[in-house]
Amino acid sequence: MGERDSRAVVLLLDDLSLPSRRLTVPSRLPVSDLLRGLPLPGSSFYLTADGRPLPISAPVASLPPSGSIQLRLRALRGGGGDGGATGAESRDCYLSMYLTKKPDKADPNEARLSRFTCCALSGEPLAAPAVADRLGNLFNKEALVEALLHKRLPKTLSHIRGLKDMIPIHLHPKPDADAAGEEVRFQCPVTGFEFNGNYQFLALRKCGHVLSVKALKEVKTSACLVCHKEFDEADKMPLNGTEEEVAALRQRMEEERGKVKEKKEKKVGNGLSGSKHAAVAVAAGAEKLENGKKGEAPSAKRFKASDHAPSYANKEVYASIFTSSKKSDFKETYSCRSLPLGRN
Structure with missing residues (x-):
């Protein structure tokens, strides 16, 4: 080469x-x-x-x-803020970023179960004594009363104004649920359906017993299947119902409150009319008194003991019991009557 x-x-x-x-x-x-x-x-x-x-x-x-x-x-990509991988991440970390459940995408089944097993205010498990509001929400009575006393109710529960808005309910316990540590602790006393949100339940407002909708459909009766107390169709209140059912319950609540308000206003109106009559009577009495002052006032009748003396009694002696003796030269003190002057 x-x-x-x-x-x-x-x-x-x-x-x-x-x-x-x-x-x-x-x-x-x-x-x-x-x-x-x-x-x-x-x-x-x-x-x-x-x-x-x-x-x-x-x-x-x-x-x-x-x-x-x-x-x-060549410079290795990543590690310098250029958007590349540093080598420290694994595929599991990458996937977990997408598997994490966001609050607005909570499991609807878990949310429904929580509404039937926990207090809507405190989040604690439902326990006796339990109550429901007029919209079908479930509460532990103690937690709700305490929130009312301390005025700590959230705006979403502003429709609860007092004890009258609480409906006592009786939940039928599920056998051996507490011993087994099960989350669902109540059931329908007729059908045995679990109180877990998978079935529709109603509360009878007159007696408070909670039954499944299917139980009331299967047994055609106008009496409670537990205590046999009569009820009307309007006494059936859905628990944790649909949006349409809640809207109907809210409308019914407003109508009932309107009737109560109207009744109170009517009662107050009657009271005012009575007071007007009393005021007129007082004014009339004042006018008579004023007229009496202008003219000669009638002499008041004075009490005379002698007028009430028995027929066999000496009127003068009888009158001396209630009145002082005749005026004389006797000098009296607050404790006794003294002898005439020159004799003491």
């Missing part, structure tokens, strides 16, 4: 912490042949000649006159 067919090349390996190499290679060979035997990490490198990128397939004859080639390693 002649000198014309060969070319001296200086390979700079600073990025690999290796000493530079001076090679004499045939001009027809590609530059990639210069990298044989070097510990290169895959394709994470590139070549430059006089500061310009150099394709690895370029022939040695195309090198600049300096004949120096510098090998540079």
